[in-house]
Amino acid sequence: MTEVREVPLTEWLRALDQARAAGFAMLDLITAVDRIGVVEVVAVLTNPDTAQRCRLTTRVPADQLAVPSASSVLDGASWHERETAEMFGIIFTGHPDPRPLILREAPASGVPPLRKASALTERVAREWPGTPSGDDLRRARRPQLPPGVRDEWMSEREPA
Amino acid sequence: MTSREPRGVIQLIPDACTVCMICVQECPSWCIAIDSHHEEVSEEGARRPRTVSVLDRFTIDFGLCMYCGICVDVCPFDALEWQPQHDYPAATRSGLEHDTDRLASHGSS
Structure with a gap:
C-alpha cells in the first residue's frame, strides 16, 4: 500500500522531513507531472523495514516554478532534482549543485522536454x-x- | 492483465479481426497499421446489401512496440493474443515488421 499525501508548497520540506522521521528513510525518486498550468512535484519514499511506500506531491503554478530543494532533508535528492529541473524547467532553490544532469544542451525550442507543450x-x-x-x-x-x-x-x- | 502473461510476441487471429481500428488508435507506440477495404455482402432475405470491412494487411512493427499489451486488452473480438515466443531477431530494420501471415503464425510453433 502506498500512502499518498498532497501538501502545500510551503509545507514541502517539512512533509518530507516528517515522512523520513516516520520511517520512510529511503528516497526512491523525485519527479514531476505536467498538469497543464500546474506542475506537480512528486517524491516517493520507502520504509526499508516494512517496504511500505509514501508518495508526497505538491502543486506549483507553471509560471512560477520554484521549489525548495530537498537535498538538505534527504541525501540522494540531488540527482533526482537535477533531472527534474532540466526535464520540467523547475528551479530547485538552494540546490547545492544545480548543473544539468542528463541533457547535453538545452532544447532548441526552449520548452523542457517532459512538459506537455514540448512537441514530439x-x-x-x-x-x-x-x-x-x-x-x-x-x-x-x-x-x-x-x-x-x-x-x-x-x-x-x-x-x- | 496478470504478470504471468508471456509477453513474447503478439499473435493475430485474422478471422476474428473486424478492422474496428481500436488497437491502432489505442497503441501508444503507433506500431500497428491496418489496410482494409469495404465489400458489399448480399444476404438472402435482407433488403439491401450489407457493407463489411475486409482486412487486407495487418502489421505490427516490433521495432517500435513496447510490449504494453494495450492492443491485446482493448480488442473487443479477442483477435490479438500474447504468445511466449520471443526469439525473432531480424537482420534489417524492416524485418521487425510482421505482416498478417507472420503474426498469424505466432501461435502455431
Whole structure:
C-alpha cells in the first residue's frame, strides 16, 4: 500500500522531513507531472523495514516554478532534482549543485522536454496510423487528433 | 492483465479481426497499421446489401512496440493474443515488421 499525501508548497520540506522521521528513510525518486498550468512535484519514499511506500506531491503554478530543494532533508535528492529541473524547467532553490544532469544542451525550442507543450517531432511528422479514411472519415464529425498529440504542436506542421 | 502473461510476441487471429481500428488508435507506440477495404455482402432475405470491412494487411512493427499489451486488452473480438515466443531477431530494420501471415503464425510453433 502506498500512502499518498498532497501538501502545500510551503509545507514541502517539512512533509518530507516528517515522512523520513516516520520511517520512510529511503528516497526512491523525485519527479514531476505536467498538469497543464500546474506542475506537480512528486517524491516517493520507502520504509526499508516494512517496504511500505509514501508518495508526497505538491502543486506549483507553471509560471512560477520554484521549489525548495530537498537535498538538505534527504541525501540522494540531488540527482533526482537535477533531472527534474532540466526535464520540467523547475528551479530547485538552494540546490547545492544545480548543473544539468542528463541533457547535453538545452532544447532548441526552449520548452523542457517532459512538459506537455514540448512537441514530439515524430508525432508531428508522421501520419497517425489510426487516421480514419474513406467512409469512416465521412462519418467522423471533425478531424480528430491522436491521443497525446496537442493542437499547438500541429500548427508548425507543413501543409501536406 | 496478470504478470504471468508471456509477453513474447503478439499473435493475430485474422478471422476474428473486424478492422474496428481500436488497437491502432489505442497503441501508444503507433506500431500497428491496418489496410482494409469495404465489400458489399448480399444476404438472402435482407433488403439491401450489407457493407463489411475486409482486412487486407495487418502489421505490427516490433521495432517500435513496447510490449504494453494495450492492443491485446482493448480488442473487443479477442483477435490479438500474447504468445511466449520471443526469439525473432531480424537482420534489417524492416524485418521487425510482421505482416498478417507472420503474426498469424505466432501461435502455431
